[in-house]
Every structure is written in structure tokens, then in C-alpha cells.
Amino acid sequence: MPRRERRLGIVYIENNKERDVTFYKRCFGLFKGVADLSALTGARVAVVLEAKNGKIHSFGTPSAKPIVDAFLSGTTPYVDKVKDAKIAWLQSEVARLDMENPIEDKRKEISIQHMKKIQDENPGMVGNLIFSKEEDLSLEDLHKLFNDLSRVQEDIRSRLPLLHHGHEAKVGCNSMKSSMLPLESLSYDHLHTTFFSQHYSSSGQDVDIHTLYGGLR
Known part of the structure; x- marks a missing residue:
């Protein structure tokens, strides 16, 4: 024992x-x-x-x-x-x-x-990029973050019914008209340009979005 x-x-x-x-x-x-x-x-x-x-x-x-x-x-x-x-x-x-x-x-x-x-x-996790400061993200990080978020959007779009222009969406007891474009009409170029435009305008950097986007293709 x-x-x-x-x-x-x-x-x-x-x-x-x-x-x-x-x-x-x-x-x-x-x-x-x-x-x-x-x-x-x-x-x-x-x-x-x-x-x-x-x-x-x-x-x-x-x-x-x-x-x-x-x-x-x-x-x-x-x-x-x-x-x-x-x-x-x-x-x-x-x-x-x-x-x-x-x-x-x-x-x-x-x-x-x-x-x-x-x-x-897990350095490749999208959460690491989402919770990072803007000044710490490189163009490669932003590109990866955009691609990951796009995949999430595609997954959500495949699970939810489409919300077309002019339809009413009820939230609680209120109803509001959707001014959003149909999800299927949002192109990669539109989302990509909007994403980088918002990022660099919020950080105070004067960047030509079309030039920047062209460099990422």
C-alpha cells in the first residue's frame, strides 16, 4: 500500500x-x-x-x-x-x-x-483583428478582416430571408421602411470600397480609395 x-x-x-x-x-x-x-x-x-x-x-x-x-x-x-x-x-x-x-x-x-x-x-482568428486598434492593422490585416466578415455576411444571407427595397421590417411594436439595398445587389467592389473608405476616414488619413483598392486586387 x-x-x-x-x-x-x-x-x-x-x-x-x-x-x-x-x-x-x-x-x-x-x-x-x-x-x-x-x-x-x-x-x-x-x-x-x-x-x-x-x-x-x-x-x-x-x-x-x-x-x-x-x-x-x-x-x-x-x-x-x-x-x-x-x-x-x-x-x-x-x-x-x-x-x-x-x-x-x-x-x-x-x-x-x-x-x-x-x-x-490562434493568431489567424478574426477576433484578433476585430479587437485590435486601427493603427495596429496593416493593409493585409484589413484585407483579411474584410474577407472574413464577407464570409460571415454570406452565411447570414443564406439563413435569413432577403429584405428587398421598399419592404417594411417590424422591430418590436414599431415598423420602419428599409432604405437598404437588397443584399444580392451589394457587389464586392461596393462593400470593399465602403469598408476601406470608412476605416481611413475615421482614422483621419487622406487616402485615394480607388488607388488603395486597386493595389489590393
């Missing part, structure tokens, strides 16, 4: 991000344990933590401040049940949000890294 690996025990976490996530997770567990202890025994409990970055976290039932003040002064803390109930609820919400924010930031960071990894592994 194989021997089970021995646990290394509790050691300092060197990675900054992993250490922050662990801190907030353990804080949440500690605060929950304090709340449970107070609910079960009626004890007033206060916890004060100082993170490595110097940020102070506190949690109390119902509030940490009067308990700490009473401890330092040696007096009995003032009790106001209504106020204490509101403070307890607000502190529980603050504690919950403090726990969720770093975890959510970590998830977003992982999602962004995953998306970048997919784009790096």
Missing part, C-alpha cells in the same frame, strides 16, 4: 497574489466563526487584524469599537440594541464585500489571461 504524502504544514506564502487571496479567505472564515460564537453564546467579540500592507480590518458583534474601548478603559460598553443590530448588519455586509472583491479581481485576471492565451495560440 503506497504511503501518503506528508503535508508540509503551514508555511509563509511567497506569491503576493496567492497570499492576498488566502488572507481574505481566512479572514472571512474567522469573522464567520466570531459571528457564530456570538450567536450561540451571546458573547460580544471583537477581532482586529492588520494586513501586511498596513490596512486594518475589524469585526465585532455587534461592533468592534465599543468592545475595544471598554477593554482599554476597563468600563462596560454602552448597549443600544437597535443601533447594535444595524451596526452588526452593516459590518457583515462590509466583511462580505471585502472578501468578494479580491476573489472577483482574481477571476477577471484569470479570464483576461485565458483570452490572451487563446489569441496567442
